[in-house]
Amino acid sequence: MESKLICFNCSKEIPVNGIVGRRDECPQCRADVHVCKNCEFYDPKVYNECRETNADVVREKDRANFCDFFTPRKGGSGGIDKAAALRAAAEALFKGNKT
Structure with a gap:
Protein backbone atom coordinates (compact mmCIF):
# COMPACT_ATOMS: atom_id res chain seq x y z
CA MET A 1 0.00 0.00 0.00
CA GLU A 2 1.41 3.39 -0.99
CA SER A 3 1.23 6.23 1.49
CA LYS A 4 2.44 9.81 1.40
CA LEU A 5 4.99 11.50 3.61
CA ILE A 6 5.54 15.26 3.75
CA CYS A 7 9.24 16.16 3.55
CA PHE A 8 10.41 18.05 6.64
CA ASN A 9 12.72 20.16 4.48
CA CYS A 10 10.66 21.26 1.46
CA SER A 11 7.09 20.30 2.52
CA GLY A 21 15.49 2.98 3.50
CA ARG A 22 18.31 4.79 5.27
CA ARG A 23 19.65 6.13 1.97
CA ASP A 24 16.30 7.25 0.52
CA GLU A 25 16.14 10.92 -0.50
CA CYS A 26 13.36 13.37 -1.22
CA PRO A 27 12.97 13.54 -5.00
CA GLN A 28 12.44 17.32 -4.89
CA CYS A 29 15.11 18.64 -2.48
CA ARG A 30 17.39 15.59 -2.05
CA ALA A 31 17.09 15.71 1.77
CA ASP A 32 17.38 12.41 3.63
CA VAL A 33 14.00 10.77 4.29
CA HIS A 34 14.87 8.31 7.10
CA VAL A 35 15.32 11.13 9.65
CA CYS A 36 13.78 11.95 13.02
CA LYS A 37 11.91 14.97 11.65
CA ASN A 38 10.00 12.68 9.24
CA CYS A 39 9.13 10.16 11.96
CA GLU A 40 5.81 9.66 13.73
CA PHE A 41 7.64 9.62 17.09
CA TYR A 42 9.41 12.98 16.58
CA ASP A 43 8.20 15.57 19.09
CA PRO A 44 10.39 18.58 19.94
CA LYS A 45 8.55 19.03 23.27
CA VAL A 46 9.66 15.75 24.87
CA TYR A 47 12.97 14.43 26.20
CA ASN A 48 15.38 13.64 23.35
CA GLU A 49 12.68 14.96 20.97
CA CYS A 50 11.34 11.40 20.61
CA ARG A 51 8.20 9.80 22.07
CA GLU A 52 9.70 6.29 21.67
CA THR A 53 11.40 5.75 25.03
CA ASN A 54 13.48 2.77 23.83
CA ALA A 55 15.06 4.59 20.89
CA ASP A 56 18.76 5.44 20.97
CA VAL A 57 19.73 9.11 21.19
CA VAL A 58 20.07 10.74 17.76
CA ARG A 59 21.86 14.09 17.79
CA GLU A 60 21.21 15.25 14.22
CA LYS A 61 17.44 15.07 13.75
CA ASP A 62 17.63 16.08 10.07
CA ARG A 63 20.25 13.51 8.95
CA ALA A 64 19.77 9.86 7.99
CA ASN A 65 20.05 7.45 10.92
CA PHE A 66 19.76 3.75 11.77
CA CYS A 67 16.80 4.00 14.19
CA ASP A 68 14.76 0.79 14.10
CA PHE A 69 11.69 2.60 15.44
CA PHE A 70 11.38 4.95 12.44
CA THR A 71 7.76 5.16 11.27
CA PRO A 72 6.88 7.56 8.43
CA ARG A 73 4.90 10.49 9.80
CA LYS A 74 1.37 10.83 8.51
CA GLY A 75 0.12 14.29 7.63
CA GLY A 76 2.03 17.44 6.91
CA SER A 77 2.66 19.19 10.20
CA GLY A 78 6.39 18.47 10.34
CA GLY A 79 7.32 20.72 7.43
CA ILE A 80 6.28 23.90 9.21
CA ASP A 81 8.97 25.93 10.95
CA LYS A 82 7.08 26.79 14.13
CA ALA A 83 9.73 29.22 15.40
CA ALA A 84 9.55 31.22 12.16
CA ALA A 85 5.75 31.20 12.26
CA LEU A 86 5.70 32.48 15.86
CA ARG A 87 8.27 35.17 15.04
CA ALA A 88 6.19 36.34 12.06
CA ALA A 89 3.04 36.43 14.19
CA ALA A 90 4.80 38.48 16.89
CA GLU A 91 6.18 40.92 14.32
CA ALA A 92 2.72 41.31 12.78
CA LEU A 93 1.20 41.90 16.22
CA PHE A 94 3.64 44.63 17.23
CA LYS A 95 4.08 46.19 13.81
CA GLY A 96 1.08 48.50 14.26
CA ASN A 97 2.10 49.63 17.77
CA LYS A 98 5.10 51.79 16.77
CA THR A 99 4.81 55.37 18.02
Whole structure:
Protein backbone atom coordinates (compact mmCIF):
# COMPACT_ATOMS: atom_id res chain seq x y z
CA MET A 1 0.00 0.00 0.00
CA GLU A 2 1.41 3.39 -0.99
CA SER A 3 1.23 6.23 1.49
CA LYS A 4 2.44 9.81 1.40
CA LEU A 5 4.99 11.50 3.61
CA ILE A 6 5.54 15.26 3.75
CA CYS A 7 9.24 16.16 3.55
CA PHE A 8 10.41 18.05 6.64
CA ASN A 9 12.72 20.16 4.48
CA CYS A 10 10.66 21.26 1.46
CA SER A 11 7.09 20.30 2.52
CA LYS A 12 6.54 18.33 -0.71
CA GLU A 13 4.81 14.94 -0.78
CA ILE A 14 7.01 11.85 -1.00
CA PRO A 15 5.40 8.56 -2.08
CA VAL A 16 6.27 5.75 0.35
CA ASN A 17 6.00 2.09 -0.66
CA GLY A 18 6.61 -0.10 2.38
CA ILE A 19 9.86 0.52 4.25
CA VAL A 20 11.82 3.78 4.02
CA GLY A 21 15.49 2.98 3.50
CA ARG A 22 18.31 4.79 5.27
CA ARG A 23 19.65 6.13 1.97
CA ASP A 24 16.30 7.25 0.52
CA GLU A 25 16.14 10.92 -0.50
CA CYS A 26 13.36 13.37 -1.22
CA PRO A 27 12.97 13.54 -5.00
CA GLN A 28 12.44 17.32 -4.89
CA CYS A 29 15.11 18.64 -2.48
CA ARG A 30 17.39 15.59 -2.05
CA ALA A 31 17.09 15.71 1.77
CA ASP A 32 17.38 12.41 3.63
CA VAL A 33 14.00 10.77 4.29
CA HIS A 34 14.87 8.31 7.10
CA VAL A 35 15.32 11.13 9.65
CA CYS A 36 13.78 11.95 13.02
CA LYS A 37 11.91 14.97 11.65
CA ASN A 38 10.00 12.68 9.24
CA CYS A 39 9.13 10.16 11.96
CA GLU A 40 5.81 9.66 13.73
CA PHE A 41 7.64 9.62 17.09
CA TYR A 42 9.41 12.98 16.58
CA ASP A 43 8.20 15.57 19.09
CA PRO A 44 10.39 18.58 19.94
CA LYS A 45 8.55 19.03 23.27
CA VAL A 46 9.66 15.75 24.87
CA TYR A 47 12.97 14.43 26.20
CA ASN A 48 15.38 13.64 23.35
CA GLU A 49 12.68 14.96 20.97
CA CYS A 50 11.34 11.40 20.61
CA ARG A 51 8.20 9.80 22.07
CA GLU A 52 9.70 6.29 21.67
CA THR A 53 11.40 5.75 25.03
CA ASN A 54 13.48 2.77 23.83
CA ALA A 55 15.06 4.59 20.89
CA ASP A 56 18.76 5.44 20.97
CA VAL A 57 19.73 9.11 21.19
CA VAL A 58 20.07 10.74 17.76
CA ARG A 59 21.86 14.09 17.79
CA GLU A 60 21.21 15.25 14.22
CA LYS A 61 17.44 15.07 13.75
CA ASP A 62 17.63 16.08 10.07
CA ARG A 63 20.25 13.51 8.95
CA ALA A 64 19.77 9.86 7.99
CA ASN A 65 20.05 7.45 10.92
CA PHE A 66 19.76 3.75 11.77
CA CYS A 67 16.80 4.00 14.19
CA ASP A 68 14.76 0.79 14.10
CA PHE A 69 11.69 2.60 15.44
CA PHE A 70 11.38 4.95 12.44
CA THR A 71 7.76 5.16 11.27
CA PRO A 72 6.88 7.56 8.43
CA ARG A 73 4.90 10.49 9.80
CA LYS A 74 1.37 10.83 8.51
CA GLY A 75 0.12 14.29 7.63
CA GLY A 76 2.03 17.44 6.91
CA SER A 77 2.66 19.19 10.20
CA GLY A 78 6.39 18.47 10.34
CA GLY A 79 7.32 20.72 7.43
CA ILE A 80 6.28 23.90 9.21
CA ASP A 81 8.97 25.93 10.95
CA LYS A 82 7.08 26.79 14.13
CA ALA A 83 9.73 29.22 15.40
CA ALA A 84 9.55 31.22 12.16
CA ALA A 85 5.75 31.20 12.26
CA LEU A 86 5.70 32.48 15.86
CA ARG A 87 8.27 35.17 15.04
CA ALA A 88 6.19 36.34 12.06
CA ALA A 89 3.04 36.43 14.19
CA ALA A 90 4.80 38.48 16.89
CA GLU A 91 6.18 40.92 14.32
CA ALA A 92 2.72 41.31 12.78
CA LEU A 93 1.20 41.90 16.22
CA PHE A 94 3.64 44.63 17.23
CA LYS A 95 4.08 46.19 13.81
CA GLY A 96 1.08 48.50 14.26
CA ASN A 97 2.10 49.63 17.77
CA LYS A 98 5.10 51.79 16.77
CA THR A 99 4.81 55.37 18.02
